[in-house]
Amino acid sequence: MELTTAEENYLKAIYHLSEEGQKSVSTNDIASAIQTKPASVSDMLRKLGEKEVIQYRKYYGLQITPLGMRLALQTIRKHRLWEVFLVDKLHFAWDEVHEVAEQLEHIQSTLLVERLDAYLNYPKFDPHGDPIPDEFGDVRSRPRIALQEMGIDQSGQIVAVKDSSPAFLRYLDKVGAYIGARIKVLDKVEFDGSVEILVDQKKTIFMSKDVANNILILTS
Amino acid sequence: MELTTAEENYLKAIYHLSEEGQKSVSTNDIASAIQTKPASVSDMLRKLGEKEVIQYRKYYGLQITPLGMRLALQTIRKHRLWEVFLVDKLHFAWDEVHEVAEQLEHIQSTLLVERLDAYLNYPKFDPHGDPIPDEFGDVRSRPRIALQEMGIDQSGQIVAVKDSSPAFLRYLDKVGAYIGARIKVLDKVEFDGSVEILVDQKKTIFMSKDVANNILILTS
DNA sequence: CTAATTATTTAGCTTTAGCTAGAATTTAAT
DNA sequence: ATTAAATTCTAGCTAAAGCTAAATAATTAG
Numbered sequence: 001m002e003l004t005t006a007e008e009n010y011l012k013a014i015y016h017l018s019e020e021g022q023k024s025v026s027t028n029d030i031a032s033a034i035q036t037k038p039a040s041v042s043d044m045l046r047k048l049g050e051k052e053v054i055q056y057r058k059y060y061g062l063q064i065t066p067l068g069m070r071l072a073l074q075t076i077r078k079h080r081l082w083e084v085f086l087v088d089k090l091h092f093a094w095d096e097v098h099e100v101a102e103q104l105e106h107i108q109s110t111l112l113v114e115r116l117d118a119y120l121n122y123p124k125f126d127p128h129g130d131p132i133p134d135e136f137g138d139v140r141s142r143p144r145i146a147l148q149e150m151g152i153d154q155s156g157q158i159v160a161v162k163d164s165s166p167a168f169l170r171y172l173d174k175v176g177a178y179i180g181a182r183i184k185v186l187d188k189v190e191f192d193g194s195v196e197i198l199v200d201q202k203k204t205i206f207m208s209k210d211v212a213n214n215i216l217i218l219t220s
Numbered sequence: 221m222e223l224t225t226a227e228e229n230y231l232k233a234i235y236h237l238s239e240e241g242q243k244s245v246s247t248n249d250i251a252s253a254i255q256t257k258p259a260s261v262s263d264m265l266r267k268l269g270e271k272e273v274i275q276y277r278k279y280y281g282l283q284i285t286p287l288g289m290r291l292a293l294q295t296i297r298k299h300r301l302w303e304v305f306l307v308d309k310l311h312f313a314w315d316e317v318h319e320v321a322e323q324l325e326h327i328q329s330t331l332l333v334e335r336l337d338a339y340l341n342y343p344k345f346d347p348h349g350d351p352i353p354d355e356f357g358d359v360r361s362r363p364r365i366a367l368q369e370m371g372i373d374q375s376g377q378i379v380a381v382k383d384s385s386p387a388f389l390r391y392l393d394k395v396g397a398y399i400g401a402r403i404k405v406l407d408k409v410e411f412d413g414s415v416e417i418l419v420d421q422k423k424t425i426f427m428s429k430d431v432a433n434n435i436l437i438l439t440s
Numbered sequence: 441c442t443a444a445t446t447a448t449t450t451a452g453c454t455t456t457a458g459c460t461a462g463a464a465t466t467t468a469a470t
Numbered sequence: 471a472t473t474a475a476a477t478t479c480t481a482g483c484t485a486a487a488g489c490t491a492a493a494t495a496a497t498t499a500g
Contacts, residue, residue, distance in 0.1 A: 004456075059465055107324060115312070256488075259448085263488085418445075
């Protein structure tokens, strides 16, 4: 079964929206996630339903099928492997990789994916700390909490970010809060939810609640 | 000015056909080069004319413009750089790279091309021995002749092949006639145009005229 | 130099993926 | 429980890129 590039993008968006908590994924949600109009989404949902990658009943909602799940994870796997390639091998900054990976993920060649995976040494996480599914779609994800939810004196390691906008990633780079950095919460301000943290045992930085909410920590 | 993937493919085909000798490129030639129908070609030529990458007068013929040339060479550059990547880094066999490179060449990102070029150490030739244009479209090509045209006792180095079909490339692999191999013509049979050559000073092989015609040699 | 053949182009259809405008359905609010 | 609002879907249009069939131009042959 073959999906077009557009279909892959829809399926990926649906998968991500399904993961991110809520009940069921709405037509409007997909439209805004994918930067298109609800009418176009309706139409595509019908097609994806026919291809049996989702189960779709109009006005009701949708659900990804096991087949759809597998295909979505394949695309996500490719996207994240390419991100690792771009950062590790071509020295892209982590805020420059998204658009390019968005194109590369649609290249069709199982051999290419296998070889790339091997070449990168079978990475388990992408540069943003998100897990890379294996060829069967299995994901080993680490339990992690938002920095905002940590208590005073708790420490851990930055493993991922929720927001991947270039502006946010550049900000993190500037303050030295890269993936893998070891941090410790020194203080929390009740009033505005901001936190003071120690990065890599040397630098003390101050973070607003909004920022701290978008940084995921593997506690230790 | 932006070209679609289809437009890039047509332009590339036109460029290659222009190079390969003849007078002017025909609609039929393009159709068979690109595996499509003449009617579709006519239509695309009109569009490429409007975009000013070719000069086109119907029934008369076409000519690539300097702009078209630049764009075609950019695509060829990307194709060949990716081929180097696939062979050198991902250990693809040289007969496995074409289809994948055909997809990768359409990825849009100047940063990516620059970084890839640097990562591969600014290669000047692809795995088939074809020259890789630089970012300005300049090509340093070496003067070379078909193995078939060499005289007895003349020697040189295999630098390219004209035919890149998997069948041909596999045949070459089998007999050990890879790019870079040093060869010497031991004998030529007038009757059928076949040649006997010594490869890398150790193996003697026998080649039909057809094969020898498709192997390009840098004489020494 | 017509006539036949071949090459090329045009017209009109198909599919994919978007869009707008308007209809239908569900949800919310008085 | 109706109406109002929001959501979702349908119909019909557009653009790209292909196709077939038919028309037109160029070339070759007798």
